[in-house]
Amino acid sequence: MIRLSSVSHQIDGAKILSNISANIPKGQVTALIGPNGAGKSTLLSLIARLQGLEQGSISIDDLDVVTTPSDELARKLAILTQSNSITARLRVRELVAFGRFPHHKGRPNHKDLERIEEAIEQFDLGDLADKFLDEVSGGQRQKAFVAMAYAQDTDYLLLDEPLNNLDMASARNLMRNLTELAAQTGKTIVIVLHEINYAALYANWIMVLKQGQLIANGPAKEILTPQIIADTFGIEVTIHEIDGKTLVMHYG
Amino acid sequence: MTLHRLGFIFLLYIAFSIAFLTLNARGNWDFVLSFRGTKLIGITMVAISISCATVLFQTISQNRILTPSIMGFDSLYILLQTMMVFFLGGFGFASLPQEIPFFLNFTIMMLASLALFGTLLGRSANQARQDLHRLLLTGIIFGVFFRSITSFIQRVIDPNDFVIAAASTFADFNTINTDLLLIASLMMIIALAALWHYRHELDVIALGKETATNLGIPYKTRLYTLLVIIALLISISTALVGPVAFFGLLVSNLAYQIIPSYHHAYLLPAASLIAASILIGGQVILEHLIGLSTPLSIVVECLGGLTFLLLIIRGTTR
Ligand SMILES: Nc1ncnc2c1ncn2[C@@H]1O[C@H](COP(=O)(O)OP(=O)(O)OP(=O)(O)O)[C@@H](O)[C@H]1O
Ligand SMILES: [Mg+2]
Numbered sequence: 230m231i232r233l234s235s236v237s238h239q240i241d242g243a244k245i246l247s248n249i250s251a252n253i254p255k256g257q258v259t260a261l262i263g264p265n266g267a268g269k270s271t272l273l274s275l276i277a278r279l280q281g282l283e284q285g286s287i288s289i290d291d292l293d294v295v296t297t298p299s300d301e302l303a304r305k306l307a308i309l310t311q312s313n314s315i316t317a318r319l320r321v322r323e324l325v326a327f328g329r330f331p332h333h334k335g336r337p338n339h340k341d342l343e344r345i346e347e348a349i350e351q352f353d354l355g356d357l358a359d360k361f362l363d364e365v366s367g368g369q370r371q372k373a374f375v376a377m378a379y380a381q382d383t384d385y386l387l388l389d390e391p392l393n394n395l396d397m398a399s400a401r402n403l404m405r406n407l408t409e410l411a412a413q414t415g416k417t418i419v420i421v422l423h424e425i426n427y428a429a430l431y432a433n434w435i436m437v438l439k440q441g442q443l444i445a446n447g448p449a450k451e452i453l454t455p456q457i458i459a460d461t462f463g464i465e466v467t468i469h470e471i472d473g474k475t476l477v478m479h480y481g
Numbered sequence: 482m483t484l485h486r487l488g489f490i491f492l493l494y495i496a497f498s499i500a501f502l503t504l505n506a507r508g509n510w511d512f513v514l515s516f517r518g519t520k521l522i523g524i525t526m527v528a529i530s531i532s533c534a535t536v537l538f539q540t541i542s543q544n545r546i547l548t549p550s551i552m553g554f555d556s557l558y559i560l561l562q563t564m565m566v567f568f569l570g571g572f573g574f575a576s577l578p579q580e581i582p583f584f585l586n587f588t589i590m591m592l593a594s595l596a597l598f599g600t601l602l603g604r605s606a607n608q609a610r611q612d613l614h615r616l617l618l619t620g621i622i623f624g625v626f627f628r629s630i631t632s633f634i635q636r637v638i639d640p641n642d643f644v645i646a647a648a649s650t651f652a653d654f655n656t657i658n659t660d661l662l663l664i665a666s667l668m669m670i671i672a673l674a675a676l677w678h679y680r681h682e683l684d685v686i687a688l689g690k691e692t693a694t695n696l697g698i699p700y701k702t703r704l705y706t707l708l709v710i711i712a713l714l715i716s717i718s719t720a721l722v723g724p725v726a727f728f729g730l731l732v733s734n735l736a737y738q739i740i741p742s743y744h745h746a747y748l749l750p751a752a753s754l755i756a757a758s759i760l761i762g763g764q765v766i767l768e769h770l771i772g773l774s775t776p777l778s779i780v781v782e783c784l785g786g787l788t789f790l791l792l793i794i795r796g797t798t799r
Pocket of ligand 1: 240241245263264265266267268269270271272311
C-alpha cells in the first residue's frame, strides 16, 4: 500500500499540492485522473522521491520514501515520467537494460538478460531493439521507456501518461498487460490517464486530483459518477453499463 | 570491437612512450631514462587527469561541450596561486612546501564548484537543462574574470617574485613540476580508485537526475563526490603543467567517437590513453622528427579549440 499523509508541495511559493492524505491499495490498478496542471505528475514524482518531500510523509509498504536508501527503493518502485529526456545516445535494448540496474548494479546475470528480452518481447520492440532511440518513432520510443520500467520488475509501478503517442491497439495492449500483471503477480500499478474510459475499463481504483486538492479516492465504480466528473472537469457526462463494463459518454 | 579499439589505443600509447624514452638518446642511459621517464610519468598523469575530469564533468552536466577548464576551474587555481605569491612574497611562497598551496587550491576549487552546482541541484530537470546555458556562460565569464585578476596581480607584483612563483598562465609540457609528482600520484590513485568503483553508476548518472534517482542512485551525494574528484584531478594537472583549456574537449569527444559504448569502464581509459598518446606522440613528433620549437601546448590547444568550434557549429550539445 502507498500511504500519503498530509502531503503538501510548493514551488516558488505557489501551492501545487495541498494537504493530501490517501491510501493507494496494493495489488490493484489505480488510475490517477484530473485536469492539466492538477498536480498528478508532481504527486507521482514525490512518491518516487524524484523531488524532495517538504511537508507530510509518504510510505510504500512501510518504507518511508525520505529515509529509505535510494537503491532499496529502486527495487520496490519504478516510475515512468511524463517527459523522458535522455540525452545519451542509446539503443532501445540498452535503455531497457538500464531498468535492471537496481538489481545487478552493473553486472547483469543470466536472469537479468532474460528479463530484458522478455520486456522487449512484451512491448513488441523485437525489431527495434538495436536501433538508437533517436531513430525510432515517438510511440516506439514511449514503448521503450515503458519496457524499461517493466524490466525493473518492482512491486510498485508508477506510470505518468504511458499511453502518450501510442496507437489504439498499442494502448489497449499496454492496459491489458498492466491489468494482467496486477492480477497475476500482485503488483501495484498507479497510472495517470487522460482518457477516462481507459480508467473506467481497466482501473479498479481511481484517485481524482484538481488544483492540487484530492477530490475523490475510491473504488472505480464509486468514483465514476456524473457529479464527480462534472466537479472535476466541468463537463456533463452520462454513465452507461454495457456488457458489464462502464462507459462514460459526453455529447460534443 | 570496443576492446579491440581500446587495445589499439593502448599499443599506440606504448609505442609513443618507447619512442619518447629512446629517440635521439645520447650519453648516459641511466640518466636519460630516469629523466625522460619522470617526464613520461608526469605527462601521462596530466593526460589521465584532464581526460577523466572532462568526461566526468560532461557526464554529470549531460553535455559534451562543457569542460572543467571552460568553466574556469584551472583559471581559479592559477589565480589562487598568484594571490599567494602576492601576499607571501616570492620568497615566502617559495619557502613553503609545495603541498600546502596544492591542497589549499584544491580545497577552494572544490568548495567553489560545490557552491556553483549546489545552486542548480534542487531544481527540476527542465529548469536544470535551461540553466546549463547559464552555467556555461557563468563559467566562461568567471574564467575570464579570474584570468584578468591574475594578470593584473602579476603586473603589480615584483617581477622576480613572479618568476620564483612559477605560476605560469599557460601550460608547458616540457617543464613538469616534479616536486609535486609524488603527492600528485598518490592523490590520483585515490581519485582513480574511486572512479573505478563508481564506473557503473556513472553510466546511470549520464541518463540524468530523474532516471538515475529512479534507478537507485543517491544522486546528490554522488554528484558532490564526483565534483570533489573533478576538482582534485584539475588541481593535479594544473599543478603539474599549468592550465589547459580545450585539450579535454578534444580527447573526450575523440573517445566518444572511437568507442561505440556508453560504458565509462571503456570511455574513461580510452579518453586517458588518447590524451596520453597525443601528448607524448606530439612531443616526439615536434621535438625529434620535425625539430620544431613550437610548444606542444599551443598545438593541442589549437586542435581543442577547433573541436570546440566544430561542436558548437554542429550543434552537438549532448
Ligand atoms: N518547475 C515548476 N515550476 C513552477 N511550477 C510548476 C513546475 N512544475 C509544475 N508546476 C506547476 O505545478 C502544477 C502541477 O503540475 P503537474 O505537472 O503536477 O500537473 P499535471 O496534473 O501532471 O498536469 P498534466 O495533466 O498537464 O500533465 C501546475 O500548475 C504547474 O504549472
Ligand atoms: Mg503531468
